[in-house]
Amino acid sequence: xxxxxRDAEILDSISKHxxxxxxxxxENGIIIFIGSGIPKADRVIKGKDLKASKGWxxxxxxxxxxxxxxxxxxxxxxxxxxxxGFTGVxxxxxxxxxxxxxxxxxxxxxxxxxxxxxxxxxxSVTENNLGxxxxxxxxxxxxxxxxxxxxxxxxxxxxxxLRSLQYLRKFDGLLINKPEDLRLNMFGVMHExxxxxxxxxRGMPRLAEEVMIARDLQLLAYTGGKxxxxxxxxPNALKMIRNGRKNGLRVTCDVAAHQFALDDxxxxxxxxxxxxxxxxxxxxxxxxxxxxxxxxxxxxxxxSHQPQDEECKKLEFDYASFxxxxxxxxxxxxxxxSEKIGWETLIEKVTSNPRKILNLxxxxxxxxxxxxxxxxDPEDTWLFDExxxxxxxxxxxLLGKELKGKIVAVFNNKKHLIVG
Amino acid sequence: MxxxxxxxxxxxxxxxxxxxxxxxxxxxxxxxxxxxxxxTIANVFFESSTRTRLSFELAEKRLSADxxxxxxxxxxxxxxxxxxxxxxxxxxxxxxxxxxxxxxxxAPHFLARHINANIVNAGDGTHEHPTQALLDTxxxxxxxxxxxxxxxxxxxxxxxxxxxxxxxxxxxxxxxxVMVCGPNTLIPMHISELDVKVELEVRKALEWCDVANILRIxxxxxxxxxxxxxxxxxxxxGVNRQLLDSLNKEILIMHxxxxxxxVEISSDVADSDHSIILEQVENGVAIRMAVLYLLAxxxxxx
Numbered sequence: 223x224x225x226x227x228r229d230a231e232i233l234d235s236i237s238k239h240x241x242x243x244x245x246x247x248x249e250n251g252i253i254i255f256i257g258s259g260i261p262k263a264d265r266v267i268k269g270k271d272l273k274a275s276k277g278w279x280x281x282x283x284x285x286x287x288x289x290x291x292x293x294x295x296x297x298x299x300x301x302x303x304x305x306x307g308f309t310g311v312x313x314x315x316x317x318x319x320x321x322x323x324x325x326x327x328x329x330x331x332x333x334x335x336x337x338x339x340x341x342x343x344x345x346s347v348t349e350n351n352l353g354x355x356x357x358x359x360x361x362x363x364x365x366x367x368x369x370x371x372x373x374x375x376x377x378x379x380x381x382x383x384l385r386s387l388q389y390l391r392k393f394d395g396l397l398i399n400k401p402e403d404l405r406l407n408m409f410g411v412m413h414e415x416x417x418x419x420x421x422x423x424r425g426m427p428r429l430a431e432e433v434m435i436a437r438d439l440q441l442l443a444y445t446g447g448k449x450x451x452x453x454x455x456x457p458n459a460l461k462m463i464r465n466g467r468k469n470g471l472r473v474t475c476d477v478a479a480h481q482f483a484l485d486d487x488x489x490x491x492x493x494x495x496x497x498x499x500x501x502x503x504x505x506x507x508x509x510x511x512x513x514x515x516x517x518x519x520x521x522x523x524x525x526s527h528q529p530q531d532e533e534c535k536k537l538e539f540d541y542a543s544f545x546x547x548x549x550x551x552x553x554x555x556x557x558x559x560s561e562k563i564g565w566e567t568l569i570e571k572v573t574s575n576p577r578k579i580l581n582l583x584x585x586x587x588x589x590x591x592x593x594x595x596x597x598x599d600p601e602d603t604w605l606f607d608e609x610x611x612x613x614x615x616x617x618x619x620l621l622g623k624e625l626k627g628k629i630v631a632v633f634n635n636k637k638h639l640i641v642g
Numbered sequence: 643m644x645x646x647x648x649x650x651x652x653x654x655x656x657x658x659x660x661x662x663x664x665x666x667x668x669x670x671x672x673x674x675x676x677x678x679x680x681x682t683i684a685n686v687f688f689e690s691s692t693r694t695r696l697s698f699e700l701a702e703k704r705l706s707a708d709x710x711x712x713x714x715x716x717x718x719x720x721x722x723x724x725x726x727x728x729x730x731x732x733x734x735x736x737x738x739x740x741x742x743x744x745x746x747x748x749a750p751h752f753l754a755r756h757i758n759a760n761i762v763n764a765g766d767g768t769h770e771h772p773t774q775a776l777l778d779t780x781x782x783x784x785x786x787x788x789x790x791x792x793x794x795x796x797x798x799x800x801x802x803x804x805x806x807x808x809x810x811x812x813x814x815x816x817x818x819x820v821m822v823c824g825p826n827t828l829i830p831m832h833i834s835e836l837d838v839k840v841e842l843e844v845r846k847a848l849e850w851c852d853v854a855n856i857l858r859i860x861x862x863x864x865x866x867x868x869x870x871x872x873x874x875x876x877x878x879x880g881v882n883r884q885l886l887d888s889l890n891k892e893i894l895i896m897h898x899x900x901x902x903x904x905v906e907i908s909s910d911v912a913d914s915d916h917s918i919i920l921e922q923v924e925n926g927v928a929i930r931m932a933v934l935y936l937l938a939x940x941x942x943x944x
Binding site: 408414416422491538539540 | 647726747749751752769831835
């Protein structure tokens with residue numbers, strides 16, 4: 223089957239067609255034509271303002287497979303990812319059992335040949351994500367794990383963090399840490415500030431994130447190696463990371479897409495769909511994050527997809543679980559800041575940058591190459607409701623809303639998905 | 643009635659006016675009125691409470707409502723039934739109004755979103771305790787006439803206190819100035835952003851204020867250590883006669899109860915002429931009658 227994408231602006235800094243409007247023809251998973259001519263095709267994709275980028279990559283998503291398949295399994299999760307424009311997702315190890323043996327890795331990778339969105343594995347650093355004893359990271363790496371992290375949990379013990387960084391140097395492995403001092407955040411359910419004070423809710427101070435970043439940067443300077451901070455949320459965090467990089471540290475970071483769109487005042491009526499970790503912060507933090515995206519301090523944008531079933535969310539705020547789904551809403555959130563940052567920069571943060579950080583192949587949009595492509599229309603709108611939501615869970619504050627920024631099609635792995 | 647935050651000054655005035663009438667009624671030989679006949683009210687308490695529950699129950703009975711009580715010391719989650727299921731079960735028995743106390747901030751708001759019944763917040767964790775703030779400000783008003791420019795110091799554990807937050811909102815709406823005082827570890831980091839003064843020295847707070855609202859030191863709600871001992875607290879934050887006498891001014895003493903004699907307040911202060919602690923209790927019934935009466939007349943949920 224030959225599929226023609228008509229008149230799409232190509233956003234791919236490593237392609238010679240970068241920023242040019244072209245017609246792209248794909249057959250059997252290969253780009254066979256890019257140009258101004260209109261070749262014959264079985265199917266034509268048209269739109270008002272189509273953009274074509276490399277397939278998007280999400281380096282921080284959680285599925286409940288194995289163990290919590292009722293929240294999200296591999297099928298529903300990868301389907302939601304594809305509908306959100308992602309052709310690759312790196313999954314967090316916080317499953318049951320935790321992803322910590324080569325069998326766990328091969329279970330996750332085994333279905334990749336039949337999926338349009340490929341799964342990549344982040345192996346656990348410590349056994350059962352408890353933060354104490356190492357997993358067999360070299361063996362996990364050999365089995366195909368592309369990075370190591372305790373995922374939603376921070377590596378909270380200083381000495382364990384130190385030795386993890388040292389141990390990974392054998393194969394220049396990447397350590398991903400979600401910075402959070404658990405004691406400073408104890409009982410916290412939202413950002414500590416004016417809003418939490420008025421709501422009588424326990425706060426999670428910016429400090430809890432920053433203290434751990436400061437610690438980790440010191441450790442990284444001591445050990446060498448590669449460190450990635452996941453889901454950062456404060457201006458000071460950015461400042462420290464920027465400085466660390468200036469001093470030659472190999473440190474990168476990402477931000478969750480909802481983090482630069484929503485602030486803590488959304489929690490005013492105790493709506494648990496806004497309960498996330500790191501918590502939604504203030505407008506001043508959002509402005510700093512946008513500046514950080516623009517100046518390159520923030521390398522990647524992630525979905526921080528954390529599906530939760532109703533039983534975990536339809537509860538008193540204290541008892542509700544953290545997290546919101548995110549895979550299908552990254553584009554609408556990016557669309558909200560696209561005027562300030564520009565699509566060219568934004569797209570790097572969901573394509574080349576995460577692949578570079580994870581040391582993955584980054585194939586340009588060029589004739590003869592494999593088609594790993596996401597087509598989107600930033601101006602088109604769509605309704606995000608029970609029908610279009612592909613996740614098994616519904617914990618998104620955007621559910622039921624008309625959203626701007628629509629995924630039109632994705633191509634990968636000799637497969638394609640055209641979103642209706 | 644979920645909190646003070648969303649009440650207007652007119653709402654508060656109406657509650658006060660209604661409460662004044664009820665206060666007169668409950669001082670008559672026959673204390674009961676038929677206003678809420680045919681109305682069934684459930685007092686659902688997920689946290690231990692003696693006076694608030696008693697006060698609500700008395701208010702309900704004096705309005706001739708039918709009353710049922712449900713209390714559970716553990717949270718509903720620990721019992722295996724969700725809060726929503728518990729309350730829906732109670733409502734299925736044709737209950738018109740729910741008075742709820744719960745340890746989780748926002749629990750009444752959560753219920754209000756999911757069920758169709760009038761809800762009165764009788765204290766939600768460390769968030770609000772609106773009827774307490776109404777009875778406190780009502781008592782101050784009876785004493786001073788107006789709250790405009792009145793200086794009120796709230797002294798004690800501000801971090802774990804729903805009374806403090808509701809009082810701050812109510813006092814500010816009525817034109818009073820508010821200061822909070824206590825050990826720095828028990829004062830929320832960002833409280834000054836709510837336009838309240840912060841003072842760490844009890845003597846200075848007392849020198850500043852017209853009214854001292856002294857809060858109970860609640861060791862049971864502290865999951866982490868915030869101060870070393872009750873002894874040190876009593877020595878450096880307790881309000882006693884000697885301290886008050888040295889000030890050369892009169893201060894109205896209030897306390898939401900139950901009091902820890904000899905900890906945050908000494909007996910000679912609690913029982914003194916300047917203390918209106920028992921008046922607060924009496925006004926509490928009148929205020930709760932007013933709130934229930936007005937809510938029963940309003941068709942909408944909050």
